[in-house]
Amino acid sequence: MKIAVVGAGYVGLVQAVGLADVGYEVVCIDIDTERVNLLKGRRAPIYEPGLEELLERYTGKSLQFTDEYSDIADADVIFVCVQTPATEDGACDISVVERALRDVGVVVREDALVVVKSSTPPGTLVDFERALGRPDVRIAVNPEFLREGTSLKDFFQPDRTVVGVKTHRDELELRELYHFLKAPFLAMNIPSAQLVKYASNTMLALRLSYINEIANISAVTGAHIKDVEQAIGMDPRIGSAFLRSGAGFGGSCFPKDVLALQRAGEKAGYRARLISPIIDINVEQPLRFVGELEKVMRLEAGVRVAVWGLAFNKGTDDVRQSPAIRIVQELIKRGVYVMAHDPKAEVGARKELGDSGWSFVARKEDALEGAEALLVLTEWPEYIEADYGSMRDVLVRPIIGDGKHALNHWALRRQGFTVIGIGL
Ligand code: UGA
Numbered sequence: 001m002k003i004a005v006v007g008a009g010y011v012g013l014v015q016a017v018g019l020a021d022v023g024y025e026v027v028c029i030d031i032d033t034e035r036v037n038l039l040k041g042r043r044a045p046i047y048e049p050g051l052e053e054l055l056e057r058y059t060g061k062s063l064q065f066t067d068e069y070s071d072i073a074d075a076d077v078i079f080v081c082v083q084t085p086a087t088e089d090g091a092c093d094i095s096v097v098e099r100a101l102r103d104v105g106v107v108v109r110e111d112a113l114v115v116v117k118s119s120t121p122p123g124t125l126v127d128f129e130r131a132l133g134r135p136d137v138r139i140a141v142n143p144e145f146l147r148e149g150t151s152l153k154d155f156f157q158p159d160r161t162v163v164g165v166k167t168h169r170d171e172l173e174l175r176e177l178y179h180f181l182k183a184p185f186l187a188m189n190i191p192s193a194q195l196v197k198y199a200s201n202t203m204l205a206l207r208l209s210y211i212n213e214i215a216n217i218s219a220v221t222g223a224h225i226k227d228v229e230q231a232i233g234m235d236p237r238i239g240s241a242f243l244r245s246g247a248g249f250g251g252s253c254f255p256k257d258v259l260a261l262q263r264a265g266e267k268a269g270y271r272a273r274l275i276s277p278i279i280d281i282n283v284e285q286p287l288r289f290v291g292e293l294e295k296v297m298r299l300e301a302g303v304r305v306a307v308w309g310l311a312f313n314k315g316t317d318d319v320r321q322s323p324a325i326r327i328v329q330e331l332i333k334r335g336v337y338v339m340a341h342d343p344k345a346e347v348g349a350r351k352e353l354g355d356s357g358w359s360f361v362a363r364k365e366d367a368l369e370g371a372e373a374l375l376v377l378t379e380w381p382e383y384i385e386a387d388y389g390s391m392r393d394v395l396v397r398p399i400i401g402d403g404k405h406a407l408n409h410w411a412l413r414r415q416g417f418t419v420i421g422i423g424l
Pocket of ligand 1: 241
């Protein structure tokens with residue numbers, strides 16, 4: 001079975017190297033020639049643990065990269081993994097998917113199976129069919145549930161595989177393609193599979209905004225959110241996963257998918273009411289974190305603050321919608337000078353933050369020089385496991401802000417630090 005993957009981004013690259021590792025012949029196409037050349041040289045355009053090793057192993061052998069659609073003409077299955085940005089009003093913009101489908105439609109062989117992996121809302125199948133323009137080619141969807149930072153692990157060990165199909169034959173073909181996965185394989189109609197993706201991300205985002213709401217209530221009532229989280233998470237009906245409060249969630253998916261679900265409902269005639277507060281709470285959360293910091297120190301010109309972590313999550317170089325970036329922007333706005341470190345996100349952070357009001361330091365310890373507080377905003381292991389005791393006298397004042405509520409607050413306080421978070 002010959003496989004093509006359209007789009008060499010986070011999702012497409014993982015799909016391509018993952019399937020090459022299973023033994024398939026894979027061609028990955030991207031219209032960005034620079035990206036393709038980088039990949040042909042076995043270099044990854046993004047950071048994702050394990051990706052470069054697999055590129056090294058398969059590129060030029062069972063895995064080819066190209067910017068020419070004619071190179072995928074003989075593929076049996078074509079996965080479309082291109083970006084779905086948001087339109088101005090927050091709806092899902094499927095124009096890049098449509099463009100990819102149009103290009104695929106020009107070259108693809110009769111009876112091939114085109115599988116849309118990009119996150120797209122229910123109700124878009126007719127648009128896809130129109131764009132593809134090939135009634136002789138089959139179409140299906142297969143949403144991904146990869147988390148940046150653990151994408152390859154998630155590819156090989158998913159919790160479930162979901163496909164949206166029109167016929168039993170398409171289901172069987174995809175079941176066979178994914179024969180190497182142990183997880184339950186769920187086939188359903190196309191709108192259902194599309195909705196699974198949006199509803200899953202929205203549920204996770206809902207939990208996060210919910211626990212952040214409880215943290216905000218803790219902050220004003222004297223409750224300790226970590227005690228509250230632990231106790232409510234022990235109810236097996238609730239569970240403790242994805243129940244860690246903090247300065248808000250980030251990434252390219254949750255904020256976008258949550259709004260897109262709201263808009264998809266509206267477009268089809270239903271106004272959902274539980275969804276928009278998820279975003280409202282999340283937009284405010286980084287500012288609340290800065291507000292907590294302001295209770296213990298002045299945030300004004302002449303003050304220096306150290307920041308560890310700029311990526312939205314550990315294990316990634318991605319800074320899209322990162323609460324850390326929002327916090328640094330807010331500090332710069334108040335005249336505070338920020339010394340920041342991140343093991344992977346320097347390039348993205350420089351793009352987001354410009355070059356005034358802050359500096360990037362290559363060693364995390366160098367951020368502390370002359371700083372009145374240290375803010376830990378991404379839970380990279382090297383930050384969680386750092387020797388904080390030794391920093392107590394390096395910092396001008398022993399203040400530690402924890403934007404992910406992931407540090408050992410009890411131990412820090414015992415070492416004499418003032419620990420800042422929301423409702424900690
Ligand atoms: C998310 C979903 O988890 C994936 O299943 C989905 O495939 C992906 O979106 C997507 O739509 O493509 P991702 O955004 O990469 O994955 O990262 P997550 O691990 O979900 O983290 C999102 C944010 O929530 C991060 O900022 C993280 O720090 C935050 N978070 C997570 C918390 O604040 N508290 C928690 O308890 C867990």
